[in-house]
Amino acid sequence: MAQAKSESAKPETECRPRGRPPVRSDEETTRIVLEAARHTFAVEGYAATSTEELARRAGISTKTLYRLFPGKAALFEAMCADRLERLLSAVDLQGSDEVDIETGLRAALLACADLALDPEVVALQRMVLQQSATFPELAANFYMNGISRTAKALAGWLRLQVKRKRIVIDDVEDVAGMLIGMVASAPQRAAIYGGMPLPSRKQIERRVQTCAALFLDGCRARSA
Known part of the structure; x- marks a missing residue:
């Protein structure tokens, strides 16, 4: 019993990656944003969709969203295009x-x-x-x-x-x-x-x- 308890108490030896996750390129981020926008606009409509919601669905900050697209209208245009x-x-x-x-x-x-x-x-x-x-x-x-x-x-x-x-x-x-x-x-x-x-x-x-x-x-x- 003591041996089993000792073995169960051993620390996990699973290797985990260290450091920050790899940074996505702007091209990949843009693709993810456009895909999120396509689904969000289709479900919520243009007027009801906020830039904060679009950023959240894309998994990025609103600052990053505005760096890629100056506004919601520009994002909608890019998504359609x-x-x-x-x-x-x-x-x-x-x-x-x-x-x-x-x-x-x-x-x-x-x-x-x-x-x-x-x-x-x-x-x-x-x-x-x-x-x-x-x-x-x-x-x-x-x-x-x-x-x-x-x-x-x-x-x-x-x-x-x-x-x-x-x-x-x-x-x-x-x-x-x-x-x-x-x-x-x-x-x-x-x-x-x-x-x-x-x-x-x-x-x-x-x-x-x-x-x-x-x-x-x-x-x-x-x-x-």
Whole structure:
């Protein structure tokens, strides 16, 4: 018994690291802050979210937060830009000569629809609309970092098809906006204002196919 007691009284020999924990880089800290902001804004909304809450969720001090971002509006803008940049980087608008115009257009529209109808993007858009009267800069930043950039990407693809003489368009930017409106605006409005579920993948693909056919062939009945 005495021996067992003696053994149980022995100090722990587990090795523990000494010194301060390694310091995170600003790049890693920024990534953590943006991720915390994405979840917090989505749950609490922009107006109800404080910089103190954002710093706490990111595990940093408010001083560090303000060193990385001058204010909540700048953090929201950076968060939107970061999220949309990640989604836009995955957008592949096929421009190869080996791809026919219809296949390429469907792929381009599907990529734009995937971005516009992404649940997080729609949630951000809903929040921006709710807060736009009080914080008008949010809507402007969301438009510049998301909607406008998506239209420019599609306009670039259309411009390439015009150069290859596959289609004839006078204003590619205008047409790009029309095409994105056809493929995504109605499902977006139904989700944001009507509380309807976002379309499934198959529904998006069918919508893309219809939009591509309308653009390339039109729907006027041909004369006999």
